Amino acid sequence: MKGSSTTPKKTLHSMAKIDLLQLLLRGRVFLALVIVTVVFTLLSPGFLRVANIIIISKHVAINALLGIGMTFVILSGGIDLSVGSIVGLSAMIAGGFINEGIQLPIFGVIIFPHIWMVIVLTLIVGILMGAINGLVITRFKVAPFIATLGMLYVARGLAGLRNNGYTFSNLVGRPEYGNTGFERLGAGDFLGINYSIWIMIVFAVIAYLVSMKLPFGRHVYAIGGNRRTAELSGVQVNRSETIVYMISGLCSAMVGLIIASQLVAAHPATGTGFELTAIAAVVLGGTSLMGGRGSIFGTVIGAFVIGVLVDGLVVLGFSTFLQNIIKGIVIVAAVVVDQAQLRMQERIRLQKQELSL
Amino acid sequence: MEKSEKTVLENSSINADADIILHTEGITKLFPGTIALDQVNYKIYRGKINVLVGENGAGKSTLMKILVGNEKCTKGKVVLEKKEINLNSPQDAMNYGISIIHQELDLCPNMNIAENIFLGREIVNRGMIDEKKQRDLAQKLIQRLEQKINPNTLVSELRVGAQQIVTIAKALSQDARILVMDEPTSALSTSEVETLFRVIYELKEHGITIIYISHKLDEVLRIGDYITVLRDGHIVAEDAVKNINMQWVIEKMIGRKLERLFVSKKHKIGKVLLNVEKLTLPRVGGGYVVNNVSFKLNEGEILGIYGLKGAGRSELLECLIGANTLVTGKILLEGRDINGRILDRIQSGLALVPEDRQRDGLVLTMSVGNNIILASLKKLLDRFGLYIESKKEKKVVDDLVKELSIKVSDTNSITESLSGGNQQKVVIAKGLLTNPKVLMLDEPTRGIDVGAKHEVFEIMQKLATQGYGIIFVSSELKEIMAMSDRILVMSKGVIRGEFTKDTATEEQLVNASVDENSIKNGVKL
Numbered sequence A: 001m002k003g004s005s006t007t008p009k010k011t012l013h014s015m016a017k018i019d020l021l022q023l024l025l026r027g028r029v030f031l032a033l034v035i036v037t038v039v040f041t042l043l044s045p046g047f048l049r050v051a052n053i054i055i056i057s058k059h060v061a062i063n064a065l066l067g068i069g070m071t072f073v074i075l076s077g078g079i080d081l082s083v084g085s086i087v088g089l090s091a092m093i094a095g096g097f098i099n100e101g102i103q104l105p106i107f108g109v110i111i112f113p114h115i116w117m118v119i120v121l122t123l124i125v126g127i128l129m130g131a132i133n134g135l136v137i138t139r140f141k142v143a144p145f146i147a148t149l150g151m152l153y154v155a156r157g158l159a160g161l162r163n164n165g166y167t168f169s170n171l172v173g174r175p176e177y178g179n180t181g182f183e184r185l186g187a188g189d190f191l192g193i194n195y196s197i198w199i200m201i202v203f204a205v206i207a208y209l210v211s212m213k214l215p216f217g218r219h220v221y222a223i224g225g226n227r228r229t230a231e232l233s234g235v236q237v238n239r240s241e242t243i244v245y246m247i248s249g250l251c252s253a254m255v256g257l258i259i260a261s262q263l264v265a266a267h268p269a270t271g272t273g274f275e276l277t278a279i280a281a282v283v284l285g286g287t288s289l290m291g292g293r294g295s296i297f298g299t300v301i302g303a304f305v306i307g308v309l310v311d312g313l314v315v316l317g318f319s320t321f322l323q324n325i326i327k328g329i330v331i332v333a334a335v336v337v338d339q340a341q342l343r344m345q346e347r348i349r350l351q352k353q354e355l356s357l
Numbered sequence B: 001m002e003k004s005e006k007t008v009l010e011n012s013s014i015n016a017d018a019d020i021i022l023h024t025e026g027i028t029k030l031f032p033g034t035i036a037l038d039q040v041n042y043k044i045y046r047g048k049i050n051v052l053v054g055e056n057g058a059g060k061s062t063l064m065k066i067l068v069g070n071e072k073c074t075k076g077k078v079v080l081e082k083k084e085i086n087l088n089s090p091q092d093a094m095n096y097g098i099s100i101i102h103q104e105l106d107l108c109p110n111m112n113i114a115e116n117i118f119l120g121r122e123i124v125n126r127g128m129i130d131e132k133k134q135r136d137l138a139q140k141l142i143q144r145l146e147q148k149i150n151p152n153t154l155v156s157e158l159r160v161g162a163q164q165i166v167t168i169a170k171a172l173s174q175d176a177r178i179l180v181m182d183e184p185t186s187a188l189s190t191s192e193v194e195t196l197f198r199v200i201y202e203l204k205e206h207g208i209t210i211i212y213i214s215h216k217l218d219e220v221l222r223i224g225d226y227i228t229v230l231r232d233g234h235i236v237a238e239d240a241v242k243n244i245n246m247q248w249v250i251e252k253m254i255g256r257k258l259e260r261l262f263v264s265k266k267h268k269i270g271k272v273l274l275n276v277e278k279l280t281l282p283r284v285g286g287g288y289v290v291n292n293v294s295f296k297l298n299e300g301e302i303l304g305i306y307g308l309k310g311a312g313r314s315e316l317l318e319c320l321i322g323a324n325t326l327v328t329g330k331i332l333l334e335g336r337d338i339n340g341r342i343l344d345r346i347q348s349g350l351a352l353v354p355e356d357r358q359r360d361g362l363v364l365t366m367s368v369g370n371n372i373i374l375a376s377l378k379k380l381l382d383r384f385g386l387y388i389e390s391k392k393e394k395k396v397v398d399d400l401v402k403e404l405s406i407k408v409s410d411t412n413s414i415t416e417s418l419s420g421g422n423q424q425k426v427v428i429a430k431g432l433l434t435n436p437k438v439l440m441l442d443e444p445t446r447g448i449d450v451g452a453k454h455e456v457f458e459i460m461q462k463l464a465t466q467g468y469g470i471i472f473v474s475s476e477l478k479e480i481m482a483m484s485d486r487i488l489v490m491s492k493g494v495i496r497g498e499f500t501k502d503t504a505t506e507e508q509l510v511n512a513s514v515d516e517n518s519i520k521n522g523v524k525l
Helices: A006-026 A028-043 A050-075 A083-099 A115-138 A144-162 A183-187 A196-213 A215-225 A228-232 A235-264 A273-283 A295-314 A320-356 B060-067 B092-096 B113-117 B131-144 B160-174 B190-205 B217-223 B246-254 B314-322 B342-348 B357-361 B368-380 B391-402 B421-431 B448-466 B479-484 B505-511 B515-518
Strands: A103-106 A109-111 B022-029 B036-041 B043-045 B049-053 B075-080 B082-087 B098-101 B179-181 B207-214 B225-230 B234-240 B270-282 B289-300 B302-306 B330-331 B350-353 B438-442 B468-475 B485-493 B494-500
Touching: A006 A028, A006 A320, A006 B302, A028 A295, A028 A320, A050 A083, A050 A235, A050 A273, A050 A295, A083 A235, A083 A273, A115 A144, A115 A235, A183 A228, A183 A235, A196 A215, A196 A235, A196 A295, A215 A228, A215 A235, A215 A273, A215 B368, A228 A235, A228 B357, A235 B515, A273 A295, A273 A320, A295 A320, A320 B246, B036 B060, B036 B075, B043 B207, B043 B342, B049 B060, B049 B217, B060 B098, B060 B179, B060 B207, B060 B234, B082 B190, B098 B160, B113 B131, B113 B160, B113 B421, B131 B160, B160 B190, B160 B289, B179 B391, B179 B505, B217 B246, B217 B314, B225 B246, B234 B246, B246 B485, B270 B314, B289 B314, B289 B468, B289 B494, B302 B448, B314 B342, B314 B350, B314 B438, B314 B468, B342 B350, B350 B421, B357 B421, B368 B391, B368 B421, B391 B421, B421 B438, B468 B479, B468 B505, B479 B505
Parallel strands: B049 B207, B049 B225, B098 B179, B179 B207, B302 B468, B302 B485, B350 B438, B438 B468
Antiparallel strands: A103 A109, B022 B036, B022 B043, B022 B075, B075 B082, B225 B234, B270 B289, B270 B330, B485 B494
């Protein structure tokens, strides 16, 4: 290497600075969460009270659960627009089971399943809807955007059909049928923390392990990163892709159950537009819409950023319109930062290489 | 990096005051993990046909991308007519009159000729596209190129040769002074090549400077005025074409170390491992991509498959690995019939290292380690077969990285940051980890530097001595002759000849690899 002795030192110094900046950029979701929390705490003392945190987390749980399913889908290079509708359909399915039971006209009987069965059956319905998405996408080669857009309409239509557009209200069951206790799912708590938050935590931990430790997880990353390579490496692309949508369906059904339970009612329009908030959480969490890059952890934090932002703005008395504007800006800004970080990584790599020449 | 290898620039007989229209000064281009160009001073002579040759990965394409504004150089400058110019986009280059005709023709097949020629520079009259004027101008351009094609024809309906003419017309419509042609004949038939050459001479007569890049050395010698040879990112030689011959070019391109590049070790050839019978893959729209191919592969044997681009070699390997479902024929591995899914074939002992490692071999967004284990995740599961054990994962990855001497500081780093040679070794590692019996390498040395080539050859020899059967596809004569125990030559999906290491000559291989048309015209390397 030519040049005076001061140059390399100076470059090294600036490299250290760049490394720090890069670290901050990498942890940007977390940083964003810290910033919004600090800002709202300053503006509204008491924002960080335990009770308030629990309320926010309850709201976040909904988005985070949908986001977890959506993360798998987006990591694989797809998109799932049908989650909001599946939320609505699942709520209606569960509500129907509780209020009307399963009617078997041939035998002239009505079976009222136990609440546990209601939950399991509803989750299965969600998984099935996801499986249909997956099959349409993999077998008939329909673009995920289109296939799940179709499902968005179909599932919403089915949700309406279930009770002719009416709400199933008062989902408390009847002691004589032995199907009481549904409301506990939404209202009950363990160690002072709402069940829905526990469910979010359990789903997040399992999803994290699945994505990082199971062959399936690696396959999802590989398919999103390079489908052809995955195929040539013996990954069963179609199967993995279908499972991804089934996971998303499962998460949606879980959310449908939680919301129906919290409201003690199932309305066919439940979950309208939720798919977009879920996608926002995923994107905020640093998962690339191109697939192959991102993490479950990021999505959960991303959901928290949105949750804190929305609740904070409400606390401060911002109108819904302003809330929407700010939410929109934050989401786009997140992607702008994401791109900047990618470019920077590339540049740093080249600079380091130049130094080592 | 081998800094010791001093390259002596030879420009013995170039007239010092020949008219240079454009030159570069100390152009250096870094890519993650490699130096694509190192201090390149490239001269382009006005109104001449300047040919640029070099092996794959020598840096030709990168140099051209810099000249046409597709890529920014890390260091150095471009000087046009004695003035330094800044090229930030293809548009900039066009404004200076520099145009390129890409190897892959960049035309929109869904649009007609006139629309393609004026794409992005539509002639507008009161806000609307003036189609008639575009058509007339397109017609004139095509006539200037001595062609008779209706400018209303959809590009998708044109033959490749005619499409080439359209791209040239497009470049001319941009008032190109300097026209870069990147492998323009690679997809053309012999008669189309003749037409193209006439067009090129015509352009030269009109004072247009041509930069002509090609692998076909006979073409280069026939058409060029000046020749520049790139090797591993350096200009190693330049001269007037009249002063040189084929021998000179090959020597400069490959370098003097050729003899030591190849690794030859005695290895024992055992019993039959793979038996392929009447493998056939029909082509969509008639004909065959792979036509009735049968061959055998023995333990410890390196079987070379030689042929030109499009001869069906890669497709043959894809049929073997199961990537294509329309295949008929039989594949017997150690006497067992294998068919079905890719996964099953990998598990029975076939492994493919695909030609285009970035497109087919790697997940660039994943880490080196994750790429290596991608095809063998099942082997790394815990005793309940549930999750991937980090300890096992780390061990196999570290072992392979060491065994193949993959140069990477951290196996968790993203594969994208590796050099071409190391990326290639990652793909090979992935193949080896599946414990194959037969390893299929498709152009494994494409686009990697000489040192890495040597290492890939070493790996191949080592595997052969360990009893692996190796299928080695290559379009480089020297390496296929030096490395293979037996050579099959493919052309148009058919095996045209079989040679043993001792009986094969370059002449025979080339003759078997070209179709009858080109033999008449005496194509030789």
